[in-house]
Amino acid sequence: MSTATAPVSASAQRAAERNWQGRYREYDLVKEFVVALVAVSVLSVALAALFSSPDEKQINISQWSRIAPNDFVATAATELDRTSGTATYGAPYTHDPSAAQKIGPITPQNWLGVTHPIDTVSDFVVRPLSQVAGDPALTAALTQWSAGSATQQEGWASAYDDALQKAPDNDPNKVATADYGPVPVMLSSLLKVAQSGGLDGELLSQGKFFATDYTKPLLFIADGAYLEDQARAEHLGGDQWGMMKETGNYPGQAWLWLYTVWYQVKPFSTSPNADALVWGLMMLLTPASSSSRSSRVFARFRGGSRCTG
Amino acid sequence: MTAPAASRSWTVAVRQRAVRAFPPDQLLPDKQPIYVAAWIYVFGVLTLAAFLVVLLSGGVLAIEGPQWWHTSSTGHFFNSLHLWSVELFLAFMVIHLWGKFWMAAWRGRRAMTWITGALCFAGSIGTAFTGYLVQTNFDSQWISTQAKDGLNSVGIGAVFNVTNFGQMLMWHIVLLPLVVGVIVGVHVLQVRKRGVVPPIDVDPIDLIPEQGR
Numbered sequence A: 001m002s003t004a005t006a007p008v009s010a011s012a013q014r015a016a017e018r019n020w021q022g023r024y025r026e027y028d029l030v031k032e033f034v035v036a037l038v039a040v041s042v043l044s045v046a047l048a049a050l051f052s053s054p055d056e057k058q059i060n061i062s063q064w065s066r067i068a069p070n071d072f073v074a075t076a077a078t079e080l081d082r083t084s085g086t087a088t089y090g091a092p093y094t095h096d097p098s099a100a101q102k103i104g105p106i107t108p109q110n111w112l113g114v115t116h117p118i119d120t121v122s123d124f125v126v127r128p129l130s131q132v133a134g135d136p137a138l139t140a141a142l143t144q145w146s147a148g149s150a151t152q153q154e155g156w157a158s159a160y161d162d163a164l165q166k167a168p169d170n171d172p173n174k175v176a177t178a179d180y181g182p183v184p185v186m187l188s189s190l191l192k193v194a195q196s197g198g199l200d201g202e203l204l205s206q207g208k209f210f211a212t213d214y215t216k217p218l219l220f221i222a223d224g225a226y227l228e229d230q231a232r233a234e235h236l237g238g239d240q241w242g243m244m245k246e247t248g249n250y251p252g253q254a255w256l257w258l259y260t261v262w263y264q265v266k267p268f269s270t271s272p273n274a275d276a277l278v279w280g281l282m283m284l285l286t287p288a289s290s291s292s293r294s295s296r297v298f299a300r301f302r303g304g305s306r307c308t309g
Numbered sequence B: 001m002t003a004p005a006a007s008r009s010w011t012v013a014v015r016q017r018a019v020r021a022f023p024p025d026q027l028l029p030d031k032q033p034i035y036v037a038a039w040i041y042v043f044g045v046l047t048l049a050a051f052l053v054v055l056l057s058g059g060v061l062a063i064e065g066p067q068w069w070h071t072s073s074t075g076h077f078f079n080s081l082h083l084w085s086v087e088l089f090l091a092f093m094v095i096h097l098w099g100k101f102w103m104a105a106w107r108g109r110r111a112m113t114w115i116t117g118a119l120c121f122a123g124s125i126g127t128a129f130t131g132y133l134v135q136t137n138f139d140s141q142w143i144s145t146q147a148k149d150g151l152n153s154v155g156i157g158a159v160f161n162v163t164n165f166g167q168m169l170m171w172h173i174v175l176l177p178l179v180v181g182v183i184v185g186v187h188v189l190q191v192r193k194r195g196v197v198p199p200i201d202v203d204p205i206d207l208i209p210e211q212g213r
Helices: A010-018 A029-051 A061-067 A069-080 A120-130 A136-147 A150-166 A183-196 A198-205 A215-223 A226-233 A254-264 A274-290 A292-303 B010-021 B039-064 B073-102 B111-133 B138-153 B165-194
Strands: A024-026 B031-033
Touching (some): A061 A183, A061 A215, A061 A226, A120 A198, A215 A226, A215 B138, B039 B165, B073 B111
16 A cells, blocks of 8 residues: 555646556446446436326416406406506516616616516406407496596506405405496406406417417416415425425425525525525626636645645 | 648548547547546446436427326326436536535646536536426426526526526527537546546555556
8 A cells, every 4th residue: 555655746746637647447438338328227217117207287377266266356456556566576577677676786687678578457457358359348347447547547456456455355245335447347357257268378379379488477377376375385485495396295406405595594585685686696606616716726725735745 | 752732621620630639549548547446436427327318308208399298198207207317417416516526626737627517517407497497387387487586686587588488498408408418528528638637645656657558
């Protein structure tokens, strides 16, 4: 063993690191790769056969509106008075620079502006309702809505939203009597359209035949409480496992732990700018960990006291 | 007799440069330094093998399209195979990465090997993430509506829209695998060019070349 041999000098160590001139052994790289490929294939097939994979069915608007109609109408009311999560989001959905998250003095959320514009009143409520034919009450309500001024529309929608939040179980049938203009008829019609399945297609297609962009239906569903309730039941909430977990008892994106863990600790857990701060931190950490400069610093730290001799 | 003129062929130039940079003995060597014997060195090739299984199982899923696995038991099996091979791929890669980190594997002009390895890891996380977005089930609905906030908060969401299924599918099955594949290729070539890093404390006996080698 090396105990009888003089220790390797630092210069010899560095030379060996750059260009190895010492002993070699036989090594069959191709055989090693083939064996590894067979082993990993067998292991993957065994894991797939034994544990399968989760497939929790998607939630659609039709299902949501039938199972939780009060939540659906309450959400639609916030879309109509522009107080929903989407309506108040800012870039890239709505024009409200003050809504952007901040990293100190900068707001990168605003830099590229509104690239996926969403008008929650038009896109989520009025436009889908305008496709409904043969409903005189709805037609009259839409006529009244479009004839009203912006202030009047906001007044009707806000008054109804407030009353709905005060109603027992947010039940539209128990809302206090007042002048809400055409809003009650519009929202009860939207509920019928949703329950029939028509709103799923309308929010996706937005008047087009081919469509693959689910931004609008997803944001509408996410504005309600139903989606989050289902996620929390699967322990997927932001203060639970978050995105790194899969539905059921399956490993998810465990490698995201360093990202999701920041959301659980202060100051991130209590900051209104948590997303921007965590992302800013991760964008600093990732290149720092791979840069040659930090690598050299670490190598010096690791080798500094051990390679002298 | 006159000496042959230097070839002006681009093909010849590329071939000569490639052979100079990677002589066949260096590209596919049949010997490795004596220290390449520990188990930790195996995780690099295991990562490569798992990457191939990921690509093949994903390719099978691509034949019938993104909804196939919901309605076919065969499709579901290949989805499971894809999931577990991804889990193995990232597990092997993380072990490989940590092993190399504690070896300070960037020593001896191997900084580019380390950097391409770290980029592989980052690219693989992105590729796996987009895979979760295009499952077309509840999980993808939840992950996309949660992830959008982080991406939007730093401006990335303006161009990389995680709630746009079509866009994410293209990123998952074309752009990101291509990027990761190219980086993996560069990483492997770097390993072949610079060799596997020796231990921090080289055994003096190992430095003595064998006679007749």
